[in-house]
Amino acid sequence: MGRKLLLENINVPGINTFDVYRQKGGYRAVEKVLKGMSPEDVVEEVKKSGLRGRGGAGFPTGMKWSFLAKPEGKPRYLVCNGDESEPGTFKDRYLMTYIPHLLIEGMIVSSFALGANTSYIYVRGEMMPQIRILEKAIAEARNAGFLGKNILGSGYDLELYVQPGGGAYICGEETALIESLEGKRGNPRIKPPFPAISGLYNCPTVVNNVESIAATVPIINDGGDEYAKLGIGRSTGTKLISASGNLNKPGVYEIELGVPVEEFIYSDEYCGGIANGKRLKAVVAGGSSVPILPANLILKTLNGENRLMSYESLADGGFASGTMLGSGGFVAFDEDQCIVRNTWNYARFYHHESCGQCSPCREGTGWMEKVLHRLEYGHGKLSDIDLLVDVSKKIEGNTICPLGDAAAWPVASAIRHFRDEFEWHVSRPEEAMDRNYGLAHYADPLPKPEAVAAN
Amino acid sequence: MLKVSNTEEIVFTPELITKFNEIVARYPEGKQKSALLPILHLAQAEYGWVSTPVMDKVAEFLDLKPIEVYEVATFYTMFFLKPQGKYVLEVCRTGPCCLVGAEKIMKYIEQKLEVKEGEVTPDGLFSWRGVECLAACGMGPVLQIGPEYTFYENLTEAKVDELIDGLRLKTAEKAQII
Ligand SMILES: Cc1cc2nc3c(=O)[nH]c(=O)nc-3n(C[C@H](O)[C@H](O)[C@H](O)COP(=O)(O)O)c2cc1C
Ligand code: SF4
Numbered sequence A: 001m002g003r004k005l006l007l008e009n010i011n012v013p014g015i016n017t018f019d020v021y022r023q024k025g026g027y028r029a030v031e032k033v034l035k036g037m038s039p040e041d042v043v044e045e046v047k048k049s050g051l052r053g054r055g056g057a058g059f060p061t062g063m064k065w066s067f068l069a070k071p072e073g074k075p076r077y078l079v080c081n082g083d084e085s086e087p088g089t090f091k092d093r094y095l096m097t098y099i100p101h102l103l104i105e106g107m108i109v110s111s112f113a114l115g116a117n118t119s120y121i122y123v124r125g126e127m128m129p130q131i132r133i134l135e136k137a138i139a140e141a142r143n144a145g146f147l148g149k150n151i152l153g154s155g156y157d158l159e160l161y162v163q164p165g166g167g168a169y170i171c172g173e174e175t176a177l178i179e180s181l182e183g184k185r186g187n188p189r190i191k192p193p194f195p196a197i198s199g200l201y202n203c204p205t206v207v208n209n210v211e212s213i214a215a216t217v218p219i220i221n222d223g224g225d226e227y228a229k230l231g232i233g234r235s236t237g238t239k240l241i242s243a244s245g246n247l248n249k250p251g252v253y254e255i256e257l258g259v260p261v262e263e264f265i266y267s268d269e270y271c272g273g274i275a276n277g278k279r280l281k282a283v284v285a286g287g288s289s290v291p292i293l294p295a296n297l298i299l300k301t302l303n304g305e306n307r308l309m310s311y312e313s314l315a316d317g318g319f320a321s322g323t324m325l326g327s328g329g330f331v332a333f334d335e336d337q338c339i340v341r342n343t344w345n346y347a348r349f350y351h352h353e354s355c356g357q358c359s360p361c362r363e364g365t366g367w368m369e370k371v372l373h374r375l376e377y378g379h380g381k382l383s384d385i386d387l388l389v390d391v392s393k394k395i396e397g398n399t400i401c402p403l404g405d406a407a408a409w410p411v412a413s414a415i416r417h418f419r420d421e422f423e424w425h426v427s428r429p430e431e432a433m434d435r436n437y438g439l440a441h442y443a444d445p446l447p448k449p450e451a452v453a454a455n
Numbered sequence B: 001m002l003k004v005s006n007t008e009e010i011v012f013t014p015e016l017i018t019k020f021n022e023i024v025a026r027y028p029e030g031k032q033k034s035a036l037l038p039i040l041h042l043a044q045a046e047y048g049w050v051s052t053p054v055m056d057k058v059a060e061f062l063d064l065k066p067i068e069v070y071e072v073a074t075f076y077t078m079f080f081l082k083p084q085g086k087y088v089l090e091v092c093r094t095g096p097c098c099l100v101g102a103e104k105i106m107k108y109i110e111q112k113l114e115v116k117e118g119e120v121t122p123d124g125l126f127s128w129r130g131v132e133c134l135a136a137c138g139m140g141p142v143l144q145i146g147p148e149y150t151f152y153e154n155l156t157e158a159k160v161d162e163l164i165d166g167l168r169l170k171t172a173e174k175a176q177i178i
Helices: A018-023 A028-036 A039-049 A061-066 A091-098 A100-114 A128-143 A174-181 A210-222 A224-229 A261-266 A295-299 A311-315 A339-353 A359-376 A382-395 A403-427 A429-434 A449-454 B014-024 B032-047 B052-062 B066-073 B095-099 B102-113 B157-177
Strands: A077-082 A118-123 A159-164 A205-209 A238-245 A251-256 A280-284 A292-294 A329-334 B087-092 B126-131 B143-145 B150-152
Touching: A018 A100, A018 A128, A028 A100, A028 A210, A039 A061, A039 A100, A039 A210, A039 A224, A061 A100, A061 A205, A061 A210, A077 A100, A077 A174, A077 A210, A091 A100, A091 A128, A091 A210, A091 A238, A100 A118, A100 A128, A100 A159, A100 A205, A100 A210, A118 A128, A118 A174, A128 A159, A159 B032, A174 A205, A205 A210, A210 A224, A210 A238, A238 B095, A261 A280, A261 A295, A280 A295, A280 A403, A292 A295, A292 A339, A292 A403, A329 B095, A339 A359, A339 A403, A339 B095, A359 A382, A359 A403, A382 A403, A403 A429, B014 B032, B014 B052, B032 B052, B032 B066, B052 B066, B087 B102, B095 B102, B102 B126, B102 B157
Parallel strands: A077 A118, A077 A205, A118 A159, A238 A329, B087 B126
Antiparallel strands: A238 A251, A280 A292, A280 A329, B087 B143, B143 B150
């Protein structure tokens, strides 16, 4: 069994209440920082832990914190990103539902480290039940003296509020989130200035994912060095993986980074294999925005090494043969799934969610959706496939925020790895309406690296 | 029942005003615009949708120009800009849920309610629509019903029957009591 840091007590009855959470050692990290550490000490521990942002980009949290500007006379803000809208990702919902005090505790520790006296948890509006849960947890923590004025007699004040979103994926992007929290449309801002200099109400602001904030609790309790001992290489610690699709046991799993992908999919400790006795066709490993890989490439790298659940191993091979850990949204496709249909579905998602500020993203996502729709419904042309690649290239890198890239990558990677399936949709449209392409060679053993090079 | 037409004068109840004021107090002085999304959610829960008069009234309360409210309400998909059924079934239509049968569930709901996506049943009780990922992919197919956004997971046709029939029965029973 891998070590659990966030979900260790998840099965303890009543762990969602303050009393049980406290009995199990909860709020020790708050006591530790308020009674004996300076904000700089806390930042230092987080730096030592090697924690990387769990929201998708994987940027080192301690380093992000150290960029926060500290001008005289201006408040600083910590905003927790609980927008969780990346298809395939549902770990933050799980954490907020079942162990809300871990997030509250992390918010207190992190706010103290950043010198923030008012902090917000921005939760997507559809998670109204989770918003109620967090509000209740905040009230409990306040009653116990862990929030409000002069917490534990330390002189440190903190107010914590939950803010609902309105149903817009783009508000997960940190500057769109800030706009939304200011009561505006979720249009991402042009960077620089970065939020660390000018964020919420033009004040220095840090935006962190729910899981990143929660991870500061074990980091403070055990020390950054201890945390860094877990995991592999620069992928330190544990990560929550949201597993969905055609798996025997979909759900949220806390893994120590570095677990082999094969073990994650097939072992009983984790997903227990592919559902209904089918075979694995493809995986989207880090949320809908990351490149999709066929079964053979997700299980092994081109060099024949086992692929591991870590930032580096999943990225091995670049976009030619690798992908990204992203937010840890792990979606498994069985042999009966249609890659063209799924790619169309994702393209529709990004088109729907584009905020519309940049023409490459606004127009390009719509164009890709349309072309993929006609391919899926049997009236595509062979030239459509290259057209899609072309449009995706014109979006990539040419937009204000990374949603454009996130829309381009799934399309480009699906064509890169599953081109024959797209071509089949053009050459055999009636058949493609009737049945699925199936597994084809996607699960075959990989050719030897030399053979690939010779091609 | 819908409480407002597009022309009626809106008066927020004292309870609602108290809640609005509590929300405004969360933000620094002069930043009351931050309260807009939470207040629109409360207004929608009260009236079933956000009509222009409701938006105008919210603008007045927050000391904003009406356009500042319109541009926000039209950006976010959770706000209904026209009347809906009493229960709006919002089914996730995104990739991961489709791998486990969301499209079939949507077809089934359409057949059962006998209305197209976005339309209201003649009794005013239901409408339905597909929405993008609800962050519950491991429990798919899923649907939610506002204004409390109650969640229904691992949907099957039988579960949909149970849910819709249950809501119909509940409404019929309430009508008898009244
Ligand atoms: C389109 C888009 C959507 C995003 N959605 C989320 C999200 O739902 N949750 C999240 O934590 N980060 C999301 N991010 C990443 C945030 O911009 C930001 O990097 C993150 O919240 C920082 O926190 P972290 O460093 O703790 O990961 C998104 C980014 C983009 C471009
Ligand atoms: S890339 Fe798309 S979502 Fe991002 S700012 Fe531009 S139009 Fe908006």
